[in-house]
Amino acid sequence: MTNTVRVRFAPSPTGYLHIGGLRTALYNYLFTKHHDGKFILRIEDTDQSRYVEEAEQDIINSLKWSGIDIDEGPETPGEFGPYRQSERKEMYHTFAEQLIEKGQAYYAFDTTDELDQMRERLKKSGNPSPKYDAITRQSMKNSLTLPQEEVEKRLERGDEYVVRLKVPRRETVRFEDLIRGHVSFETKGLDDQVLLKSDGMPTYHLANVVDDHEMQISHVIRGEEWLSSTPKHVLLYNAFGWEIPQMAHLPLIMSPSGGKLSKRKAESEGIPINTKDYIDQNYEPEALVNFLAYLGWSPGDDSEIHSLDELIELFTMDRVSKGGAVFNHKKLLWYNEHYLREQPDSQIADRLKVISDDGLIDNVNDEYLKSAVGLLKERISKIEEILEMGRFFFEDPKEYDEKALKKWKDESAELVGLYKTEIEELSDFEAGNLKSSLESVINAKDVGFGKLMMPLRIAITGQGFGPDLFASMELLGKEAVTRRIDTALEKLG
Structure with a gap:
C-alpha cells in the first residue's frame, strides 16, 4: 500500500444524497486534504434492483455544490478505475x-x-x-x-x-x-x-473489500451503521492475505426528538433530509458545510465559524466524538445568517434575480435592489426571505397584515394624516428628516412614539415588522410614500 492518504466516498445510487452521506463525504474530504491525500468517489451500484437513474448525478452535483473536489471518480477517472462497481x-x-x-x-x-x-x-x-x-x-x-x-x-x-x-x-x-x-x-x-449472488453480481462486502484494496485506499471512514459489517471485511482481508486499511466509524446524526435522524423523523421536524433540498431551498453551501463539520467534531476551542480551507487545516480524527450528534436546525439557520451577511449586497442582488420567478424584481433598477438588500439582509435567515419581507420595496401593499392591524386605533388615521402633511413639505426626503417629522407630530399631539410609528409602518409596508422604516421610506421616495399613505387612509380610515 502507498504512503499517500487515499480515502473514498462510496455511496449507492439508490436515491438522492442524504445529509448523513454528505457529512461522511465531508469528513473523508477534510481528513484526506489535511494529509495532502486524494478523495475518490466510487459508485456502489451492485444492487441493480434499487438503482435510481438520476441518483449518481445528484451525488456529483451535491459534492460540487458543497465545495468538495473529487480527485478521482466517474467524471474524473484516474489510474484505479473504473469507478462504478457495475463496470468492475x-x-x-x-x-x-x-x-x-x-x-x-x-x-x-x-x-x-x-x-x-x-x-x-x-x-x-x-x-x-x-x-x-x-x-x-x-x-x-x-x-x-x-x-x-x-x-x-x-x-x-x-x-x-x-x-x-x-x-x-x-x-x-x-x-x-x-x-x-x-x-x-x-x-x-x-x-x-x-x-x-446468483445473478453474478458481488455483494457489498466482496466488492467493497476488493475495491478498497485495488484502489489502494488507506483509510475507510464511514458511518457507524457499518461497524457490524467490519468483522466480515476483516475476515475477507485476512483470507486474501491483504493489508487492512485504517478504519474509522463516524457517530450517528440524531434527531432533536431522540433516536437516529430518519427520513420520517426529519419530515415531522421540518428538517430537509437530502442535500438536494438544501440546494433547492437556497441554503448557503458554506453554512451547511460548517454546520455538518461540527455535527460530531469540534476543534477543541470555542470557535464556530470556519471556511472549508480552515476546516481542512483543523480537522483531526481524534477530535471526532463517539456519541451521536443532535441535528439542531436553529443552529444551521444561525450559520446561514452569518454566511449570507458576509456577502456583498450586489452579489445577493444578482442571486435574487435568479431566484425570483414571479416577475417581482424583473424591472427593478440594480442600485435600488442593492439598497433594498442592504436594509433587509440583517433581518433574515435565508436569501428568499428578502423577497417575502421586502415585497413592499417592489410593489404597494395589496393587503395589510391581520395581526398588525390590531395596532391601527381610532386616532391612527388623524396622526398618519398629519405626518403626511409634514413630509410633503420636505425638500430633502432623507431618513433623518423623516424621523424628525415623526417626532414633531407626536410632540404636538403629546402621544407615544408607537402610536404613530406602528400605523405608519402598516400604511407603508403592509406589515407590523421589517427593516428600519425611515431608511425604507427614503429609498421608496416621496411619491410612493405619500401614495401609500393616501391608500391606507382610504382603506383603513
Whole structure:
C-alpha cells in the first residue's frame, strides 16, 4: 500500500444524497486534504434492483455544490478505475475464484425453499436467529458437502449458485478503530456471508473489500451503521492475505426528538433530509458545510465559524466524538445568517434575480435592489426571505397584515394624516428628516412614539415588522410614500 492518504466516498445510487452521506463525504474530504491525500468517489451500484437513474448525478452535483473536489471518480477517472462497481464485475469473479481455490470460500447450490426449510427447522429446535454458518453448512448443498464430481457437473450444467465466505467457527476478530479504539467480535455470531449472488453480481462486502484494496485506499471512514459489517471485511482481508486499511466509524446524526435522524423523523421536524433540498431551498453551501463539520467534531476551542480551507487545516480524527450528534436546525439557520451577511449586497442582488420567478424584481433598477438588500439582509435567515419581507420595496401593499392591524386605533388615521402633511413639505426626503417629522407630530399631539410609528409602518409596508422604516421610506421616495399613505387612509380610515 502507498504512503499517500487515499480515502473514498462510496455511496449507492439508490436515491438522492442524504445529509448523513454528505457529512461522511465531508469528513473523508477534510481528513484526506489535511494529509495532502486524494478523495475518490466510487459508485456502489451492485444492487441493480434499487438503482435510481438520476441518483449518481445528484451525488456529483451535491459534492460540487458543497465545495468538495473529487480527485478521482466517474467524471474524473484516474489510474484505479473504473469507478462504478457495475463496470468492475469481471474482477470480483476472479477474486471470488481465488478464495475458493484457497479453501476460504465455497459454492452453495441451495434453493430459496431449502434455505427456508433450514431456518424453520432451526427455529423449531429453539434457535431464535438461525443462519448459514459453520454448523448448518454441514447439512446443506454446497461444495464442502457434495462430491467433487457433482459440484463440477452442477457448474457445467449452469445450476444457480452463490459463493459464500467460509467463516471460522470459533475465532475473535479484532481491529483498531480510529474513533472507537479497540473493537472485537466473535465469529460465532456471523453467518457464511454471500460474496457473489446468483445473478453474478458481488455483494457489498466482496466488492467493497476488493475495491478498497485495488484502489489502494488507506483509510475507510464511514458511518457507524457499518461497524457490524467490519468483522466480515476483516475476515475477507485476512483470507486474501491483504493489508487492512485504517478504519474509522463516524457517530450517528440524531434527531432533536431522540433516536437516529430518519427520513420520517426529519419530515415531522421540518428538517430537509437530502442535500438536494438544501440546494433547492437556497441554503448557503458554506453554512451547511460548517454546520455538518461540527455535527460530531469540534476543534477543541470555542470557535464556530470556519471556511472549508480552515476546516481542512483543523480537522483531526481524534477530535471526532463517539456519541451521536443532535441535528439542531436553529443552529444551521444561525450559520446561514452569518454566511449570507458576509456577502456583498450586489452579489445577493444578482442571486435574487435568479431566484425570483414571479416577475417581482424583473424591472427593478440594480442600485435600488442593492439598497433594498442592504436594509433587509440583517433581518433574515435565508436569501428568499428578502423577497417575502421586502415585497413592499417592489410593489404597494395589496393587503395589510391581520395581526398588525390590531395596532391601527381610532386616532391612527388623524396622526398618519398629519405626518403626511409634514413630509410633503420636505425638500430633502432623507431618513433623518423623516424621523424628525415623526417626532414633531407626536410632540404636538403629546402621544407615544408607537402610536404613530406602528400605523405608519402598516400604511407603508403592509406589515407590523421589517427593516428600519425611515431608511425604507427614503429609498421608496416621496411619491410612493405619500401614495401609500393616501391608500391606507382610504382603506383603513
